Amino acid sequence: MTGVSRHRVGVVGAGLVGLSIGRRLAQLGNDVTVFEKEDDLATHQSGHNSGVVHAGLYYQPGSLKATLCRRGVELLREFCGEHELEFREIGKVVVARNAEEMLRLRDIETRAHRNGVPRVRWLDSVALRELEPNVTGLAALHSPTTAIVDYRAIARAMADDIVAAGGRLVLGAAVTALAPSGADGIAVQAGEHRHRLDRVVVCAGLQSDTVARLAGDEAGPAIVPFRGEYYRLVPERAGLVRGLVYPVPDPAYPFLGVHLTPRVDGSVDIGPNAVLAMAREGYRRRDVSLRDIGGVLRWPGARKLFRQHWRAGVHEMRGSLSTRVFVSAAREYVPQLRVRDVVRAPAGVRAQAVDAEGTLVDDFRISHLGPVIAIRNAPSPAATSSLAIAEHVVDRMAAHQAS
Structure with missing residues (x-):
């Protein structure tokens, strides 16, 4: 919102997305207040993700995901450099196990080149073993610039930038109402206090549809929460992989599947699976909210999704209940892996937006509702793209004001 009044x-x-937007707005001279219902930053998706900075291999060329991911990588690298935060390019291999997956991998290679992902190269089985001695596959695509970071540390640094630019963080204050105020302003009820504002940006993750509806947005897409469960290699087996090891996505399957992810602290996570969470913030199996379950079941898109993918759901549930089944999926890529090599790791919950037709919303989706912009869908690579999403949203705000 450059060139306009404060x-x-x-x-x-x-x-991460909300903090990125708040940071950019504050640094452009706006009076910014970030509202958060929790008592800390990045406590949900941003603090439970894999820590990967995605290079942009998979995304449809020309989509918001593709363009904002590539821009986001460069902005995130600069940000980490400026704030002396780790940005470690450990590389990633996407591994094909059979001829059918090799054909799909060639399609990913084409997309990667069209998206401008640097230095991507095809590996045959011998070259794959040279790069990852314990990984087995017929072929692989290597992305050497795929990186890992500590997104919680990045969130804290973004928050510090907001405060340094004169902004405020209001924690422990859930937003419960958004109502027109004055000619073109909006009143925000956050906790016990009411705030009169000119503009509001909603990027509430697992609660994004609920908060957007407060501003008068449509019911859909609705959030269906999926818990992603992880295991972690015991420290003495963390050397089984050198970089990130990913499967070739199956177009018939709604989620990516289990992969191996080194983290900046030296640990290596295996996962995630994708099981329906019994609460929007259901990080544990025992976390159950009848209200949240009822909301999911009332959404027609969720019912259609479950009917279409019930077999995948049964498969994911088997992996959730059995460590042996879970590990066997990862053993297809790392045959040396054994059940005794892993321990349980913290889970995350994915805010999966689902249209009324039962379609998983793939691209970022943003609604413009007068003085309110609502980010209705921001799945992976939203963390990678967060600073670029902020650029995009702020530019849209400025264009709307100028029109």
Whole structure:
């Protein structure tokens, strides 16, 4: 919002996307308040993700995901350099196990080149073993610039930038109402206090549809929460992989599947699976909310999704209940892996937006509702793309004001 008068802008959500938007708005001279219902930053998706900085291999060329991911990588690298945060390019291999997957991998290679992903190369089985001695596959695509970071540390640094630019963080204050105020402003009820603002950006992750509806947005897409469960290699087996090891996505399957992910602290996670969470913030099996379950079941898109993919759901549930089944999926890529090599790791919950037709919303989706912009879908690679999403959203705000 450059070249315009100073505005009072509220940002709902202190995950990476919300903090990125708040930071950019504050640094452009706006009076920014970030509202967060939790008592800390990045406590949900941003603080439970894999820590990967995605290079942009998979995404449809020309989509928001593709363009903002590539821009986001460069902005995130610069940000980490400026704030002396780790940005470690450990590389990633996407491994094909059979001829059918090799054909799909060639399609990914084409997309990667069209998206401008640097230095991507095809590996045959011998070259794969040279790069990853314990990984087995017929072929692989190697992305050497795929990186890992500590997104919680990045979130804290973004918050510090907001405060340094004159902004405020209001933690422990759930937004419960958004109502028109004055000629073109909006009133935000956050906790016990009411705030009169000129603009509001909603990026509430697992609660994104709920908060967007407060501003008068449509019911869909609705959030269906899927818990992603992880195991972690015991320290003495962390050397089984050198970089990230991913499967070739199956177009008939709604999620990516189990992969191996080194983290900046030296640990290596295996996962995630994808099982329906019994609460929007259901990080544990015992976390159950009848209200949340009822909301999911009332959404026609969720019912259609379950009917279409029930076999995949049964498969994922088997892996959730059996460590042996879970590990066997990873053993297809790392045959040396054994059940005794892993321990349980913290789970995450994916805010999966689902249309009324039962389609998983793939690309980023943003609604414009007068003085409110609502980010309705921001799945992976949202963390990678967060600073670029902020550029995109702020540019849209400026264009809307100028029109």
